[in-house]
Amino acid sequence: MNILVVGLSHKSAPVEIREKVAFSPTAMAAPLKQMLELPDISEGVIVSTCNRVELYATSREKEGAISRLKDFLADYHQLSRDDLDEHLYDYHGEEAIKHVLRVASSLDSMVIGEPQILGQIKTAYGYASEYKTAGVILNRFLHKAFSVAKRVRTETAIASNAVSVSFAAVELARKIFSTLDDKTVMLIGAGEMCELAARHFVNNGVSEVLVTNRTFARAEKLAEEFQGRAVAFENFQDQLHQVDIVLSSTGAPGYVLPAEKLSEVIRLRRNKPMFLIDIAVPRDIDPRGNKIDNIYLYDVDDLQGVVQANLKERHKEAAKAEAIIEEEITQFQQWLSTLEVKPTVISLRRKLEDIRQAELQKTFSNLGDLGTKERKSIEAMTSAIINKILHKPTSILKDAQNNSDGNLYIDAVRTLFDLSEPSVDPQDKKKQDND
Amino acid sequence: MTTHILLFKITLIAYFTATVLYLVNVVIQHDKSGKFARWALFGGIAVHFGNMALRFFEVRYTPVADLHGSLSFFALCLVVLFLLFDLRYRLPVMGAFISPLALVMMIFAGISHKPLLELNPVLDSWWFPIHITFAFLGNAAFSLAFCAGVMYLLQNWMLKSKHFSALYYRLPSLDTLDKINYSSLTVGFPLMTMGIISGAIWAESVWGTYWSWDPKETWALITWFLYAALLHGRLSIGWRGKRAAIFAIIGFCCLLFTFLGVNLLLSGQHTFEALGG
Numbered sequence: 001m002n003i004l005v006v007g008l009s010h011k012s013a014p015v016e017i018r019e020k021v022a023f024s025p026t027a028m029a030a031p032l033k034q035m036l037e038l039p040d041i042s043e044g045v046i047v048s049t050c051n052r053v054e055l056y057a058t059s060r061e062k063e064g065a066i067s068r069l070k071d072f073l074a075d076y077h078q079l080s081r082d083d084l085d086e087h088l089y090d091y092h093g094e095e096a097i098k099h100v101l102r103v104a105s106s107l108d109s110m111v112i113g114e115p116q117i118l119g120q121i122k123t124a125y126g127y128a129s130e131y132k133t134a135g136v137i138l139n140r141f142l143h144k145a146f147s148v149a150k151r152v153r154t155e156t157a158i159a160s161n162a163v164s165v166s167f168a169a170v171e172l173a174r175k176i177f178s179t180l181d182d183k184t185v186m187l188i189g190a191g192e193m194c195e196l197a198a199r200h201f202v203n204n205g206v207s208e209v210l211v212t213n214r215t216f217a218r219a220e221k222l223a224e225e226f227q228g229r230a231v232a233f234e235n236f237q238d239q240l241h242q243v244d245i246v247l248s249s250t251g252a253p254g255y256v257l258p259a260e261k262l263s264e265v266i267r268l269r270r271n272k273p274m275f276l277i278d279i280a281v282p283r284d285i286d287p288r289g290n291k292i293d294n295i296y297l298y299d300v301d302d303l304q305g306v307v308q309a310n311l312k313e314r315h316k317e318a319a320k321a322e323a324i325i326e327e328e329i330t331q332f333q334q335w336l337s338t339l340e341v342k343p344t345v346i347s348l349r350r351k352l353e354d355i356r357q358a359e360l361q362k363t364f365s366n367l368g369d370l371g372t373k374e375r376k377s378i379e380a381m382t383s384a385i386i387n388k389i390l391h392k393p394t395s396i397l398k399d400a401q402n403n404s405d406g407n408l409y410i411d412a413v414r415t416l417f418d419l420s421e422p423s424v425d426p427q428d429k430k431k432q433d434n435d
Numbered sequence: 436m437t438t439h440i441l442l443f444k445i446t447l448i449a450y451f452t453a454t455v456l457y458l459v460n461v462v463i464q465h466d467k468s469g470k471f472a473r474w475a476l477f478g479g480i481a482v483h484f485g486n487m488a489l490r491f492f493e494v495r496y497t498p499v500a501d502l503h504g505s506l507s508f509f510a511l512c513l514v515v516l517f518l519l520f521d522l523r524y525r526l527p528v529m530g531a532f533i534s535p536l537a538l539v540m541m542i543f544a545g546i547s548h549k550p551l552l553e554l555n556p557v558l559d560s561w562w563f564p565i566h567i568t569f570a571f572l573g574n575a576a577f578s579l580a581f582c583a584g585v586m587y588l589l590q591n592w593m594l595k596s597k598h599f600s601a602l603y604y605r606l607p608s609l610d611t612l613d614k615i616n617y618s619s620l621t622v623g624f625p626l627m628t629m630g631i632i633s634g635a636i637w638a639e640s641v642w643g644t645y646w647s648w649d650p651k652e653t654w655a656l657i658t659w660f661l662y663a664a665l666l667h668g669r670l671s672i673g674w675r676g677k678r679a680a681i682f683a684i685i686g687f688c689c690l691l692f693t694f695l696g697v698n699l700l701l702s703g704q705h706t707f708e709a710l711g712g
Contacts, residue, residue: 157464163602173593178608270673273609291594294676302597309599320463405559 001166001339001407002062006069006088007047007054010110013087015050020084021084025050028127031076036069036133042407045142047124049117051110058407059136062316068088081198097141097332101325104145105152106159113159113314118149118373136407138323138340149326151217158317159311164199169277169298170204176275176296179205182183186210186258187241188236189250190222193279197247202226210243212236214250233317237261241268246276248284259288266294280398334358336413339407341397347419348393352386439493440548443507447545449479450514450538455468457531461605469527472515475535476514483511497564499571500555502698506544508567509694510537512575516622520579524615528605532582562637570630576689577662581687583615584680591677613675616683621671624662631655654693662688 008018021048023031025407035044035055037079045056047101055073059065092100102108106117128134134142153159162168170180177183185206187198190213198209209228213219214234223230231239236311237257240246248258248303262285266274273294278285283299290297338344364370370378393413400409413419414416443459456472459465465519472529480675482625487508490498498504517533593599634652635645646652 016708069615157604158559172594175590176610177602178610271675272680273676293678296594298597305597307598309603313601313604317464 001042001061001336002065002092003096003137003336004057004059004066004069004099005054005091005099005140006057006073007052008067008084008087009052009054009108012089013189017084017087018050018053020079021053021073022050022064022203023053025123029131032128032131032133034076035072038065038066038072038336041068043138045128045138047121049120052108054104056096056138056141058135063093066092094333097329098325100141100145101148101328102261104149105321106149107152107321109319109326110209111163112311112318113163113187115153115159118146121145125205125286129281129420136411137336140335144328144332148325149384151316151328152321152324155349156317156320158314158321161313162206163299163307163310163314165303165307166193166200168303168310169197169198169247171276171310172296172298172306173201174204177244181205181246182207184208184210185214185245186236186240187212187222188246188284189210189252189280190218191249193278194247194249195222195278197279197414201245201247206245210236238337239266240265242404243278244272244274246274246285247279248277249279250284252281252284253282255286256284257286257289259286259292262286262289262295263292266292268292279303324425339410340412341400342357344392344410344413344419345397348413348417349390351417352390355381356386386387437493439489441488442482442489443545443548444485446486447538447541449475449482450510450516450534451542453681454534454538457527457534461525461531462601464605466599469530469700471529472530472534473518473521476518476530480514480518481512483507483514487511490603496558497567499564499567500558501549502547503549505546505567505571505694506540506547509571509574510540510638512568512571513537513540513578516572516575516579520615520619522595524611526607526615528607529582529586529615531577536578536582557641560640560700562633562640566630566633566637569626569633573623573626573628573630574694576619576626577683577687577690578621580616580623580683583612583619584687587612587616587680588677588684591680602649604649609676613679617669620662620666624666627659627662636686645648650696651693654689654697658686658689658693661689706708 008021010018026046028046031046032044035041035046035057040059040061041057041061043058047054047056052075055069057069063310070090071081073088074084099108104118104121106115107111109117121142125134125138128138155209162171164430173180173183178331180201183200183202183206185208187194188210190211202209209223209226211219211223211226211228212231213222214233214235216230219230219233222228240257240261246257248256262274262276266272271294276289276295276297278284278297278299281300285297285299286301287297289295360379363378364375385412397409398411439651453475456468456475460469460472476589487498499508511534514537517530517537521527521530587609588605589602590609590612593603594609634655636683639645661682665674665679665686668682669679
């Protein structure tokens with residue numbers, strides 16, 4: 001059985017194409033059912049987000065099924081297959097498994113490590129289970145993808161550093177102050193980014209917010225929003241020594257805060273460190289302020305630099321995530337390979353044969369003095385029982401491989417008779433059990 | 436090979452392993468190796484204690500009279516104190532600074548290993564182990580302050596210059612590093628003070644005088660004044676951060692000179708030759 005992936009993403013198609021092939025989340029029943037009606041497609045899941053549209057399916061064959069899935073994608077959205085083809089990618093077998101695991105772990109995302117994609121795949125899987133288009137393989141496969149994504153998230157730092165400027169400011173503050181709980185923030189001027197950053201600071205424990213603005217009424221309004229205190233613009237500098245974090249974005253043409261004032265403030269603070277974020281362009285705070293000990297002054301470009309460094313760090317972590325995925329692919333493929341009829345029948349026979357031999361041994365040693373003839377006939381009888389029992393299940397399994405329930409039967413037989421998965425070495429098996 | 440040498444070698448290997456694991460932990464941010472490194476250190480100090488105990492029973496006196504013994508004991512104190520401290524702060528990145536330091540001490544201890552000689556009768560006193568335990572635990576605490584200082588300067592430099600290397604992500608906040616610096620100082624200073632006082636009482640009991648201005652004593656006093664100044668600066672004039680970090684580093688250099696330089700370069704009653712090592 002093959003796992004197939006057909007789709008397009010932000011990497012292969014511009015938004016004009018992506019929006020045309022997106023599926024409406026309110027009407028997933030129809031496309032899922034149509035997909036399953038395609039010849040030789042036994043299971044199906046449709047993932048549709050603003051950055052990617054992907055069809056996951058299982059089939060006995062590869063090329064033909066992939067082509068039919070592509071046709072379906074084009075037909076369903078009334079597009080010509082030729083127009084679509086250059087943007088489509090397709091994977092089967094190991095490549096398909098790898099692709100889905102990478103997508104779920106957010107390695108294929110526009111911003112690597114972003115958390116939304118996992119939720120989106122879970123939603124897609126939800127539709128497929130609701131309309132019963134996901135069978136044994138995709139069920140197990142997507143649950144695998146979820147657990148791998150979780151592993152990647154907990155075992156690597158792929159999602160741990162901020163990739164937005166406003167949140168990067170919070171993380172920087174944490175590298176200076178360790179805790180933000182007893183810290184005070186002052187907003188100078190009112191800019192959207194400033195407000196957003198202030199909100200992040202408040203959500204991360206900052207206890208007091210001061211707001212100042214040339215127009216005092218605006219300062220009061222904003223202060224109310226943060227349950228803070230408005231300060232008159234004329235004397236905000238007198239309050240600076242109580243402030244640990246400054247967020248500045250006025251429209252002033254020159255510096256609102258000269259470096260000399262900052263040295264004075266830091267003396268008043270007895271060298272307690274201060275973190276100043278200057279989001280204004282032209283800048284509000286004299287950049288020479290950064291030279292003063294215990295003052296950490298960041299402008300917009302500096303924050304961008306932090307975001308870039310964080311992204312680089314995420315990419316480094318991505319290498320670790322790839323290794324985890326490689327490991328999980330092998331495991332999943334081992335399970336997938338057990339879903340073949342022939343090896344299942346063979347191991348089922350072997351299992352019963354082992355039991356038969358063991359029981360015969362026991363019986364013979366209990367009975368003691370049996371003649372060769374008696375032994376032969378007991379052996380023949382037990383062998384006949386096994387053959388009779390196995391006859392029907394074997395033929396059902398063989399027939400079932402041609403319809404979509406096949407994998408269900410094979411999986412059931414393997415579970416019921418506790419048939420160990422072939423070529424799984426004990427160490428891998430143990431690991432799987434721990435998942 | 437006698438047993439104590441074997442134990443010494445095992446200790447050396449344990450500290451080496453811990454160093455490698457801590458570096459792996461920091462460089463590729465592999466959490467598990469930090470945990471293994473801690474176990475390697477725990478194993479290391481257990482064997483290290485065994486080594487010290489064996490030497491004690493072999494020669495019947497505290498085996499810290501020669502360079503080998505002193506370095507080895509310094510390393511032991513350092514690792515013990517770090518592990519205690521690690522219980523509270525859980526900072527494997529600090530291990531990446533401490534364990535190489537302990538390893539280097541052990542390597543030099545290994546190089547300077549000589550058979551133990553007859554004991555100078557002066558050392559046959561209970562004051563000896565008391566004196567060195569205070570002094571070396573104090574040294575170890577100041578080593579922690581030194582490492583925290585170096586880490587502070589690195590992190591401060593990265594935050595100021597806005598160059599973010601991998602280390603930036605691993606190092607804790609400036610505030611945490613400053614607190615570590617301060618708490619190691621508050622632990623180290625009383626220990627060092629006790630070390631000097633117990634030394635003086637011991638000197639009085641063997642030479643009849645509390646203080647004889649031998650170079651070790653003079654340098655210890657200089658170091659003591661340096662740390663006293665730092666403590667005073669922190670408590671009453673708001674020294675912190677970079678200045679405190681630099682001071683802790685200068686203090687440590689002074690301490691190293693007191694510990695090694697005086698013994699190896701100057702002469703007096705504290706030299707290893709004089710102590711019969």
